[in-house]
Amino acid sequence: MNHNIANIRNEYSLKGLHEDDLLSDPLKQFRKWFDEAIGSGLDEPNAMLLSTIHHARPSARIVLLKDLDHGLLFFTNYNSKKGKDVAANPHVALTFFWKELERQVRIEGTVSKTSENESDEYFATRPRGSQIGAWVSDQSEVIEGRETIEQKTKIFEAKFEGNSISRPPHWGGYRVIPDYLEFWQGRPSRLHDRLVYQKNPEGIWSIERLAP
Incomplete structure (x- = not known):
């Protein structure tokens, strides 16, 4: 079947976004929108595109937000492509x-590892299969085939049989501390609302409107 890709288009008309709608704290504003996404029953509203850059080459992948405090937390293999990228350049998006809500949030900031205690606490909440998987996968490394993963899974299942599973030293959390957040609300005729929080060198947040 042939499709005209250029004609794939939705008209956004659910809501608008005004400066008076925003909270003064951008992370509280994010929490408000995030809670509304959860309340709307969306599938995996915590799915986020993590963009990194290394040697002037961008890379992006979906990861899952796992906590929100003074930053945004996710967990992964420190030896993965993303882990190596942020070790070389901590600036991420x-x-x-x-x-379904016709909304997008863009966040820029710097990332650093969480404490070992934070990583241990989250790892303990993961399903046992996911805990085994953290030991099994040399994430981002080339492997010969699927059987490599299956064989290693059997090895680690046997190793930890009847025992709790400790967190691998190469696996843990990252916290992104934002200095830029853009809240985007779709509007008709592509004249979207875009309101941006930016932090100045003194740590004060300003709010500005961008042209759509």
């Missing part, structure tokens, strides 16, 4: 897109 996050993107959330909640299509």
Whole structure:
């Protein structure tokens, strides 16, 4: 079947976004929108696009937001492509897109590892299969085939049989501390609302409107 890709288009008309709608704290504003996404029953509203850059080459992938405090937390293999990228360059971007709400949030900031206690606490809440998987996968490394993963899974299942599973030293959390957040609300005729929080060198947040 042939489709005209250029004609794939939705008209956004659910809501608008005004400066008076925003809270003064951008993370509280994010929490408000995030709670509304959860309340709307969206599938995986915590899915976010993590963009990194290394040697002037961008890379992006979906990861899951796992906590929100003074930053945004996710967990992964420290030896993965993303882990190596942020070790070389801690400046990252996050993107959330909640299509059903016609909303997008773009976040820029710096990332650093969480404490070992935070990583241990989250790892303990993971399903046992996911805990085994953290030991099994040399994430982002080339492997010969699926059987490599299956064989290693059997090895680690046997190793930890009847025992709790400790967190691998190469696996843990990252916290992104934002200095830029853009809240995007779809509007008709592509004249979207875009309101941006930016932090100045003194740590004060300002709010500005961008042209759509």
